[in-house]
Amino acid sequence: MQENFxxxxxxxxxxxVNAKYFIEVQTLEELRxxxxxxxxxxxxVLFLGGGSNILLTKDFDGLAIKLSLKGIDEKDLNDNExxxxxxxxENWHEFVMYSLEKNYGGLENLSLIxxxxxxxxxxxxxxxxxxxxxxxxxxxVLDLENLALKTFNLEECRFGYRDSIFKQEGKGRYVILxxxxxxxxxxxHIKTEYGAIKTELENLGITDPTIQDVSKAVINIRQSKxxxxxxxxxxxxxxxxxxxxxxxxxxxxxxxxxxxxxxxGDVVKVPAGWLIEQCGWKGKQIGNTASHKLQALVIxxxxxxxxGKEIFDFSTEIINSVIEKFGIELERxxxxx
Ligand SMILES: Cc1cc2nc3c(=O)[nH]c(=O)nc-3n(C[C@H](O)[C@H](O)[C@H](O)COP(=O)(O)OP(=O)(O)OC[C@H]3O[C@@H](n4cnc5c(N)ncnc54)[C@H](O)[C@@H]3O)c2cc1C
Numbered sequence: 180m181q182e183n184f185x186x187x188x189x190x191x192x193x194x195x196v197n198a199k200y201f202i203e204v205q206t207l208e209e210l211r212x213x214x215x216x217x218x219x220x221x222x223x224v225l226f227l228g229g230g231s232n233i234l235l236t237k238d239f240d241g242l243a244i245k246l247s248l249k250g251i252d253e254k255d256l257n258d259n260e261x262x263x264x265x266x267x268x269e270n271w272h273e274f275v276m277y278s279l280e281k282n283y284g285g286l287e288n289l290s291l292i293x294x295x296x297x298x299x300x301x302x303x304x305x306x307x308x309x310x311x312x313x314x315x316x317x318x319x320v321l322d323l324e325n326l327a328l329k330t331f332n333l334e335e336c337r338f339g340y341r342d343s344i345f346k347q348e349g350k351g352r353y354v355i356l357x358x359x360x361x362x363x364x365x366x367x368h369i370k371t372e373y374g375a376i377k378t379e380l381e382n383l384g385i386t387d388p389t390i391q392d393v394s395k396a397v398i399n400i401r402q403s404k405x406x407x408x409x410x411x412x413x414x415x416x417x418x419x420x421x422x423x424x425x426x427x428x429x430x431x432x433x434x435x436x437x438x439x440x441x442x443x444g445d446v447v448k449v450p451a452g453w454l455i456e457q458c459g460w461k462g463k464q465i466g467n468t469a470s471h472k473l474q475a476l477v478i479x480x481x482x483x484x485x486x487g488k489e490i491f492d493f494s495t496e497i498i499n500s501v502i503e504k505f506g507i508e509l510e511r512x513x514x515x516x
Contacts, residue, residue: 180201180213184243189230191229191230194235194485194490196236201243201245202245207321214321214326222241223239225239228294228295232302232415236516237487246354248297249266249268251269259363261283262316263360264357265357265358268296271295271296283363284368285363287390288308288373289306291398292304296357299311302343306401307370308374315333315336315338318359321356383399404474411481412479413477414513417476417513418476418498419511419512422447423447425446435505452475461475462475467481468485470497478493491515
């Protein structure tokens with residue numbers, strides 16, 4: 180256990196705050212010991228995966244626990260289906276690459292998402308037409324109330340758009356220890372409809388894509404659009420895409436005829452990036468913080484010296500200007516700590 184420990188290398192915004200105590204755990208026993216220590220000393224705990232979906236706004240006056248449980252297990256179901264279980268501390272993209280090397284299908288559209296496997300159910304990570312709920316079977320968690328193990332199946336996780344029980348009533352109660360996915364071994368379901376995947380495959384001269392080709396296309400697109408946190412601190416999309424009533428969308432359409440929207444019954448999902456860009460934020464910098472020049476939805480630590488508070492205040496200004504112009508209140512996707 181370390182004292183007064185800088186969390187700068189443990190969050191992709193690169194914000195420099197200290198945790199009063201810090202420990203990295205590799206086994207369930209170490210995790211239980213750390214939690215018991217925090218209970219005995221009345222310390223709040225902060226669980227850290229890859230730190231790619233958090234904004235640390237101040238020093239953490241408790242015990243930060245970095246989850247580094249490792250291991251991958253496989254269970255064959257038949258000649259086409261397999262269950263693959265990965266422990267929480269496995270890096271997500273490396274896990275996707277592992278599955279592709281073995282020619283297991285299902286994760287390819289989720290290539291290059293930062294973070295760890297254990298965090299993937301928290302907000303039902305998604306990209307390019309796939310969310311983890313599409314291949315999720317179950318996850319095993321440690322219940323902090325009694326330190327017992329519990330398993331959540333797909334239904335119990337109550338996955339929604341960037342949402343799950345772990346972000347709602349289960350928040351702060353469960354530590355996800357491992358996640359099991361249902362993957363294919365040969366009859367893969369290739370998904371190229373979303374975003375620029377088809378165009379990118381054409382650019383690569385591929386007409387009959389494999390799961391590995393889809394992954395390559397997704398990686399190329401992501402690398403061309405998103406800042407690499409190793410170079411510029413960020414946490415990906417800072418806000419969720421808002422869902423508004425159809426009637427409100429139709430009213431807005433009168434005033435802003437180009438407003439994009441994806442209707443679903445009597446609600447419409449509106450791209451947050453478009454709203455933010457229309458308010459003049461794309462590429463705009465205030466002090467150490469900026470909205471990314473290629474994607475307004477991504478807030479970046481432009482100088483490397485931004486504090487969590489500066490980034491938070493910047494996000495509040497964006498929220499206020501979107502409310503003022505469109506009457507829509509953006510919700511932060513990033514966990515504020
Ligand atoms: C460049 C970039 C691009 C991104 N693109 C996408 C994208 O396309 N789609 C997408 O969905 N997300 C995206 N993200 C967001 C992020 O990668 C995901 O949310 C990822 O799942 C976060 O994982 P992490 O391990 O880094 O989480 P952390 O930031 O470490 O943790 C997030 C939250 O979960 C808690 N937590 C961490 N591990 C556990 C655990 N095992 N059990 C319980 N609680 C836990 C933490 O306390 C914190 O509250 C992007 C981020 C970046 C930087």
